[in-house]
Amino acid sequence: MLLIHCPYCEEARPEVEFVYGGEAHIARPVDPSTYSDEQWEEFLYIRSNPRGRHHERWRHTHGCGRFFNAVRDTVTDVFETTYKAGEARK
Amino acid sequence: MVEIAEVAVSAAELKLGAGPVAGAGVTLSHAGPPARYSLRARDAKVLSDVIGRALPGKIGDQTDGVICLGPDEFYAILPEGTVLPRGEGLAVSVTDVSSRALGLVLEGPAAISVLASGCPLDLASMKVGRATRTVFETVEIVVWRESEERWHVEVWRSFATWLWNAFVAAMPGAHG
Numbered sequence: 001m002l003l004i005h006c007p008y009c010e011e012a013r014p015e016v017e018f019v020y021g022g023e024a025h026i027a028r029p030v031d032p033s034t035y036s037d038e039q040w041e042e043f044l045y046i047r048s049n050p051r052g053r054h055h056e057r058w059r060h061t062h063g064c065g066r067f068f069n070a071v072r073d074t075v076t077d078v079f080e081t082t083y084k085a086g087e088a089r090k
Numbered sequence: 091m092v093e094i095a096e097v098a099v100s101a102a103e104l105k106l107g108a109g110p111v112a113g114a115g116v117t118l119s120h121a122g123p124p125a126r127y128s129l130r131a132r133d134a135k136v137l138s139d140v141i142g143r144a145l146p147g148k149i150g151d152q153t154d155g156v157i158c159l160g161p162d163e164f165y166a167i168l169p170e171g172t173v174l175p176r177g178e179g180l181a182v183s184v185t186d187v188s189s190r191a192l193g194l195v196l197e198g199p200a201a202i203s204v205l206a207s208g209c210p211l212d213l214a215s216m217k218v219g220r221a222t223r224t225v226f227e228t229v230e231i232v233v234w235r236e237s238e239e240r241w242h243v244e245v246w247r248s249f250a251t252w253l254w255n256a257f258v259a260a261m262p263g264a265h266g
């Protein structure tokens with residue numbers, strides 16, 4: 001079983017306690033009413049989908065309940081690091 | 091001709107046991123009806139002053155029945171009839187959730203293996219007095235290691251019947 005280090009619990013915990021939350025560091029529109037259709041498309045649907053290092057959000061749903069960010073390799077499924085939500089991109 | 095026994099059990103046939111069930115090296119019983127509180131606050135100091143109790147400082151720690159589940163979330167399992175002040179006007183949430191969950195107790199040297207049959211945590215390295223939210227199969231539970239061989243499991247009421255039967259099924263030599 002994959003173990004994921006929760007930056008809030010400060011422990012490696014079983015993967016089944018977590019839920020994947022999509023790509024991280026996608027900023028919401030500051031002023032949504034000024035957004036064009038193309039900008040909405042970009043914000044809602046366009047993701048980087050890299051082969052390799054991927055910044056993504058996870059939630060420790062069946063634990064502390066917190067969202068945090070992780071860097072995972074999409075080829076090897078190895079977690080490079082995890083860090084608290086709000087911290088700078090690693 | 092080989093007779094095939096029916097093994098499928100419908101949820102309606104499952105019963106929540108009332109009394110203790112004993113297996114080899116493990117007993118399953120109810121923890122009794124305590125007062126349960128869900129406590130939320132960004133600032134733990136304010137919450138601590140409102141309820142007049144010390145709060146555990148780290149996630150997974152437990153102090154006198156108050157468990158730190160998350161950075162701003164605590165769960166209190168207190169003696170029946172305990173009433174906590176609600177702290178009106180302050181940025182805290184003190185909610186009585188006594189009827190939301192049931193407490194089951196697994197006790198004995200084999201209790202850890204019954205729990206481990208469905209819980210993916212590293213239970214052997216969990217220190218006595220620690221408590222955490224986790225899962226048993228797909229059911230969310232709160233596990234509190236009260237002593238070396240005594241495990242308190244909090245489960246939401248609607249999942250309790252299933253969990254009780256899952257524990258009995260995992261207990262060697264036990265019949266519900």
